[in-house]
Amino acid sequence: MSRLMIVDDEAVITTQLEDRLQSMKYDVVGTASSAEESVSMARVLRPDLILMDIVMQGKFDGIDAAKIIKTDMDIPIIFLTAYADDKYIKRAIQADPFGYIVKPFRENEIKANIEIALYRKNLERKQKQTEERIRRLFFVIEHNPYMIMIMDIEGNIEFVNNKFSQITNYAPDEIIGKNILLLQSDEESSEVFKEMKGEIFSDEEWRGELCVRKKDGTPGLKYTVALPVKDIKGDIIFFVLINDAIDKREKREVQLLKPEKLNIMRTITAGVAHEFNNILAVVQGSVELLKGSGEDKTELKNGLHDILNASEKGAGIVRNMIAFISSDRDVSDYIFLDLKQLIIQAIDSTVPGWRNIAHTGEIKYEIDRNGMKGIPDVFCDPLELGDVFTNI
Structure with a gap:
């Protein structure tokens, strides 16, 4: 059951709205009658969503309170107000609300806005979790002790990590966008790449020796593991290559x-x-x-x-x-x-x-x-x- 909080300085409206929300199977965990009270109450209760009036008695209004709650607690806000003029709407947009309902409101209108807001917040939460996982994964790849390269299915380099740059002396901007065949250290490299590409498109991991030269022309990479990466349709979109330095590996x-x-x-x-x-x-x-x-x-x-x-x-x-x-x-x-x-x-x-x-x-x-x-x-x-x- 979703936990909601109501903020309105009119007690009658607060009571009516609380009854309606409870009949819709929502848990009303608290009610506040001023913007100042809403901020302190939100810090303690941490509701899933707040229904906030805009114009209320006190030092600041509902929009000011919504900005603080959004910044400090990241709790979604739906404004419930009798004011629909541009002045309030423009200010309300700055608080990044999840909804704006003009009084008098209908029950189905409130329910629709609440469900959409909760769904949107859940998506945002999942997106942030995914972004955090990606950030951590990128950190691991960037600072991995092995040389890692990502290239598209044609062999164009899209990413190299720090270790690659340290071993080959190529800066990322010098190598990204170039084809791996331009770095081949012998005539066999192009054939090896064809073999690797064929195995990967057969949905198999490839292991072998793909020789790539350093910036000074000397051999730098030899041992390679290539793995396919697919999109949601199952199509291969790029390869991940993990290389080790010749001397270190031997x-x-x-x-x-x-x-x-x-x-x-x-x-x-x-x-x-x-x-x-x-x-x-x-x-x-x-x-x-x-x-x-x-x-x-x-x-x-x-x-x-x-x-x-x-x-x-x-x-x-x-x-x-x-x-x-x-x-x-x-x-x-x-x-x-x-x-x-x-x-x-x-x-x-x-x-x-x-x-x-x-x-x-x-x-x-x-x-x-x-x-x-x-x-x-x-x-x-x-x-x-x-x-x-x-x-x-």
Whole structure:
């Protein structure tokens, strides 16, 4: 229920109006008979709306009181007066009233003015809350430690924050309105922008490297996250780009990767013991076979071949560990490879281990290579993927 206050120096009018308002389901929280009293009462009661007479006894009138209440308390005012001449209307406008009703008034006229005034005040309150949220958001964006850029769907820059200006040395008025392609640091930037634009219009977040040069021509921005911003219809109206400085990002990535790399090394170290135990089993089994092979040169050659393969596998494991520890990994060693071929190689490398066990235990076995189905080629490191199949 809305809380109203009445200000009028005629007691009869005040009583009649109070009865009407209560019949319309409004809560009349107070009545005042002078402009001075209305100000002090409003400070205490804080009503949702005040119905104010203009001409009253006292040092100042209703218009003067309305100005004070509006400025200090921001409470909406509807004037109820018998005066409709220009002199009063012009003065009343200065108080920014929410309504002006001339006596004698009708009940439906009062109700309509009250409802419109309350609705308008609610909209104003929501607008102020929205403006405050926008102000805070703008402050966060403007003073964000990351470089933030806003551009339209054609790539024209509409906003850059303080961090952008600090890193690139471009003042906002030097860069706003320019197209981002004018800042490209290499020929690939235009293609990257097309890729980014395509993904965003597919309603996806884009992550990648969009190189933008500083004012002196050196690379300044590299890592970029681009997000679409839509209007109320759901149409994309601009992009928000969040960039990080190259050096700062790379240092942070190194710091983040250190503990992760150590954890991986712990896992690898535990796995190495298992790998070498398997290799030693092959070597030991082959040696035992050689001891009992007598003059059979075929078995001797096979045993030596198995020992050589096991030794090479052990050396490969050591090389992989050294490569992992001492260098950053890239995909330069990756090739397209037939998985069937890789699986056959894995079988060949593991045969000696369980062949020795089968020979000792007089177990018969058969390998059907012809029954293997074809598999599409994959882009991989053959050594690492080979280890996966070997350890299955």
